[in-house]
Amino acid sequence: MGFSADARLPPSCFVVVPAFNEAPRIGRTLENLLQVASSVVVVDDGSADNTREVALQYPVWVLRHPVNLGQGAAIQTGITFALRQGAEYVATFDADGQHEPRDLMTMLDTLRQTGADYALGSRFLGQAENIPMTRKLMLKAAVWYTRIMSGIWVTDTHNGIRLMTRRGAERIHITMNRMEHASEILDQIARSGLRFVEVPVTIRYSQASLAKGQKSTAAVKMGLRILAERVMR
Amino acid sequence: MNLFQIIFVPLCVLAALNALVRLRRGQTGWLAGLFWCAIWTGGAVAIAYPPITSMAAKAFGITRGTDFVLYVVSLGLLVFLRIFYNRYRRLENMVTQLARSTAVNQATRGPVPLT
Numbered sequence: 001m002g003f004s005a006d007a008r009l010p011p012s013c014f015v016v017v018p019a020f021n022e023a024p025r026i027g028r029t030l031e032n033l034l035q036v037a038s039s040v041v042v043v044d045d046g047s048a049d050n051t052r053e054v055a056l057q058y059p060v061w062v063l064r065h066p067v068n069l070g071q072g073a074a075i076q077t078g079i080t081f082a083l084r085q086g087a088e089y090v091a092t093f094d095a096d097g098q099h100e101p102r103d104l105m106t107m108l109d110t111l112r113q114t115g116a117d118y119a120l121g122s123r124f125l126g127q128a129e130n131i132p133m134t135r136k137l138m139l140k141a142a143v144w145y146t147r148i149m150s151g152i153w154v155t156d157t158h159n160g161i162r163l164m165t166r167r168g169a170e171r172i173h174i175t176m177n178r179m180e181h182a183s184e185i186l187d188q189i190a191r192s193g194l195r196f197v198e199v200p201v202t203i204r205y206s207q208a209s210l211a212k213g214q215k216s217t218a219a220v221k222m223g224l225r226i227l228a229e230r231v232m233r
Numbered sequence: 234m235n236l237f238q239i240i241f242v243p244l245c246v247l248a249a250l251n252a253l254v255r256l257r258r259g260q261t262g263w264l265a266g267l268f269w270c271a272i273w274t275g276g277a278v279a280i281a282y283p284p285i286t287s288m289a290a291k292a293f294g295i296t297r298g299t300d301f302v303l304y305v306v307s308l309g310l311l312v313f314l315r316i317f318y319n320r321y322r323r324l325e326n327m328v329t330q331l332a333r334s335t336a337v338n339q340a341t342r343g344p345v346p347l348t
Contacts, residue, residue, distance in 0.1 A: 043336065056343045063336040069329055077333045081340060175322075177329060232318040 007036070007105055012088035013163075014039045015104065016078030017060075018071045019095035023049040025208060029097040030058045036101045037091075041081055043074040051095075061085075072181025076174040083169055090169040094160035096209040103201040107163040110199050117168030118189050118196035120154060121161035126200030132210065138219050145223060146183055149230070152190040154198060158182040161201055168194055179218070180226050234281075242281045249273035 009015070015037045019026055026042070033040055040060040044052040046068035055062045063077060075092055082090045089111070091104055099121075107119035124143075128136070139158065146157045158179070164172070171192040174181045189196050234242075249270050256266025279286050279302070286298030295301045 046332075056341060058343045059345050060343050061340050062343060063340045065332045065336050067328075067332060069332055073329050073333070077336050080333060081337050084337070175326060177325065228318065229322075232315050233322070 009037045009039075009091075009104060009108060010088070011038050012086065013037065013091065013104075013108065014041055014078075014082035014085065014087040014089070015091040015093050016075055016082060017042045017093050017095050018045060018074035018078065019043065019047065019051050019055070020045040020068060020071070020074070021047045021049050021051060022095040023047070023051045023054050025097050026051055026095050027054050027057070029093075029095055030055065030060060032097070033093060033101045034058060034060070036105060039082075039085070039087070041078045042095070043078045043081075045069060045071065045074040070177035070181075071179060072174045072184065073177040075181060076172070079169050079172060079174075083166065087169070088166050089163060090166070091163040092160055094209075096206075098203050098205060098209045099161045100202040100204070103161060103199070104163060106201075107161075107199045110197055111163060111165060114195070114197050116195040116197045117165045117171075117192075118194065119163040119199050120156070120196055121159045121201035122154070122156035122198040123159055123201060123203045124155045125198055127202045128205070129202065130205040131203070132205070134216065135205070135210070138216060142219070146186055149226065150183065150187045150190050152186050154186065156198070157186060159201070159203070168192070176225070176229060178225070179222050180229070183226050238280055242277050245273045245277035245280065249277065 015033060017026075017029070017033070017040060019042055022029075030040065030042070038059075040058075042051075042055040042060050042062045044055065044062060044064040046065045052062055052064050061081070063081060065074065065077065078092070079090050089108065091107070093099055093101075093104070103121060103126075107121070110116070111119050123131070124139075139156065142157045143155065147153055159182075162185070168189075171194065172185060172188055174184055176184045252261070252266055252269040252273060255261045256263060256270070261269075283298065286302055288298075290296065290298045290301035293301060295304070
């Protein structure tokens with residue numbers, strides 16, 4: 001889908017960027033993101049570095065958790081804040097610069113054309129540049145795990161780029177603070193009865209994003225936490 | 234008495250007495266004090282006189298006393314695990330709500346560019 005170079009998201013579209021110890025990367029990410037978005041909410045999840053100070057050099061909202069809670073908690077904080085600010089659309093976008101900001105334009109266009117309430121980015125419909133084979137296999141396993149556990153047929157599960165309407169965002173209540181939130185969001189989308197669409201997106205893996213990303217052992221722990229949540233609640 | 238009984242019966246009795254002392258000193262609630270006293274006393278009796286578990290098992294229609302003890306302990310642990318998991322999740326949610334409220338109320342805006 002082609003857009004003019006100066007095409008931008010409307011101010012009522014808030015982009016939530018959860019960030020934890022992202023000081024070396026977040027400046028670059030915000031510079032790119034601000035080329036298409038004017039309402040950006042950075043949620044500093046109790047970083048030990050100066051992520052907050054770096055983010056405050058840009059025209060964005062900056063919220064800070066007093067302690068580190070996890071990406072899920074940070075995203076929910078951003079969604080809550082965006083809705084209070086009167087957002088009509090809420091997007092999520094990782095702070096490490098692995099997403100392509102212009103994909104948000106495609107996602108907004110898709111939501112408007114289809115009338116769906118959720119646009120979920122899929123690297124497997126789009127491009128995953130420099131993705132290691134182990135990461136690819138791990139993500140494919142997560143896709144099947146989600147299909148079985150949540151009953152939602154998606155091609156990508158733990159992709160940080162999403163866009164939702166206000167109505168869709170109001171149905172999201174993330175309670176799993178850490179990386180399990182990605183599965184919880186899909187559960188809640190499935191239960192909401194609202195429509196979702198998958199949109200091809202590009203993810204660029206770098207040394208930095210791979211270093212910070214999910215390790216195989218963390219993925220196993222995450223699977224166990226999801227299972228515990230389903231069995232014990 | 235075998236070696237196991239010689240070691241563990243006194244330990245269970247001491248633990249039961251400790252629960253009573255803590256209860257008497259007000260270091261624990263009456264329910265917790267009596268619960269732990271009963272658990273340790275029951276343990277001491279079951280170790281000192283193993284046929285008692287078989288008698289309890291037969292009363293419930295189970296053949297072996299050890300099976301009866303295993304079922305009771307396993308079910309008890311599962312119940313406690315669930316209770317404490319849910320309590321942990323409630324506490325985690327409370328901390329999260331508090332942190333979220335602070336973050337939202339103290340939101341700061343970076344410099345808005347001149348248009």
